[in-house]
């Protein structure tokens with residue numbers, strides 16, 4: 001275990017706001033709680049509407065000054081690579097901060113979340129050197145050239161469940177295409193975003209290009225979403241918040257991307273590779289303590305396999321190592337907040353009325369004096385109407401249903417207000433192709449847990465989101481497209497105003 005005093009790493013006494021190159025205070029101080037022991041880790045200085053305005057103005061001025069927006073490609077790339085290197089150099093510290101703040105097991109933060117943050121910067125550094133644009137010559141005597149320019153000020157609002165991995169994607173993309181930005185981390189989990197901004201400044205980004213405001217959604221987030229000087233807004237979080245943000249941004253005609261919730265079906269056919277499907281199903285629901293938008297939380301198993309598969313799944317889930325997330329071999333840590341812990345537990349009250357059978361868990365873990373530890377929970381539901389099959393629970397909480405035919409599986413999978421991910425396990429090529437055709441989700445993984453290919457779009461159908469994130473999708477979102485028509489030949493113009501006096 002990495003104790004703070006042994007490492008020299010620390011949590012700031014107060015998390016300040018970063019505006020125009022300086023860390024400054026805010027209004028109210030809100031506590032940030034350590035989910036492992038329920039002590040106050042630090043406080044955030046909540047940015048008021050005026051503070052948010054100052055951050056947006058700083059971003060605007062830096063953008064207009066062109067110190068970053070106007071830099072050449074090599075300079076921009078060098079800086080993005082340097083940020084990635086600094087993240088790598090501080091990976092142990094960043095993983096420690098993330099785990100301390102949100103309770104995700106340190107092994108997962110170190111192996112996945114932090115390397116992903118570094119990779120995001122490398123990916124976009126490489127991507128921008130390959131951008132192509134169109135030229136049209138079909139119109140006689142004209143050359144029409146399409147180019148892209150940075151949009152301006154990007155507002156980047158992040159969630160608490162995987163802050164460094166998700167917020168770094170937004171920052172890397174916004175900066176790579178030459179924008180200035182205002183980052184708003186979740187009030188629950190500001191620590192890695194703050195440290196990342198420090199590293200970005202150490203890498204040499206000019207003052208004002210990146211700003212960070214801390215605070216609640218109701219005060220700081222709402223002020224940022226409604227700010228008329230924000231040119232684009234990228235949000236990852238819950239669906240209800242996404243609606244509020246889109247309405248606020250809509251009043252200013254600010255384009256948004258929304259990466260929202262999910263209730264993804266994980267469909268296991270009788271012909272699947274049993275062991276691989278079992279490993280994949282466990283990973284899909286229990287990684288990150290189950291707090292993942294992409295969780296395969298609705299497991300559908302073909303009838304003839306169901307009893308054997310569910311039994312094996314329950315046995316493995318029973319053996320998950322629950323404990324202090326800073327311990328290397330911990331597989332499940334505490335949920336991120338007390339409020340969230342209570343919400344997850346509240347779903348147990350719906351089981352009886354929906355005719356669900358509780359197979360494992362369903363209660364807070366015993367043996368912990370403090371911390372928001374919740375038992376891995378498994379429920380067998382009679383049908384997809386059960387509340388636990390419809391609502392995103394966002395915890396270590398899996399539901400099982402059975403199906404007979406592939407058509408029935410697709411129908412259950414698509415009977416959801418969400419459409420973020422789908423997972424299908426089969427050794428039959430035709431079934432895999434049919435899944436590709438029928439499952440309504442933004443991403444579909446065949447015989448694999450989530451694989452995030454940054455070149456390919458990530459995002460959701462239906463209430464799982466608006467827009468996508470990928471190299472090309474971010475290029476389209478974080479830059480304005482301009483068509484310039486050059487006259488190349490002799491085109492006589494109609495003469496106006498040649499009438500008699």
Ligand code: NAD
Nearest residue numbers: 158159160185186216217221222237238241259260261293
């Ligand atoms: P949340 O919606 O509560 O908060 C997300 C962010 O929005 C926070 O920074 C919060 O302060 C801010 N916010 C809240 N109200 C606001 C308002 N009115 N205006 C502006 N900002 C506001 O979400 P969360 O609980 O932090 O994250 C969990 C949710 O995020 C889950 O639903 C999960 O599925 C989703 N998520 C989606 C993806 C994806 O890529 N699709 C990834 C991770 C998480």
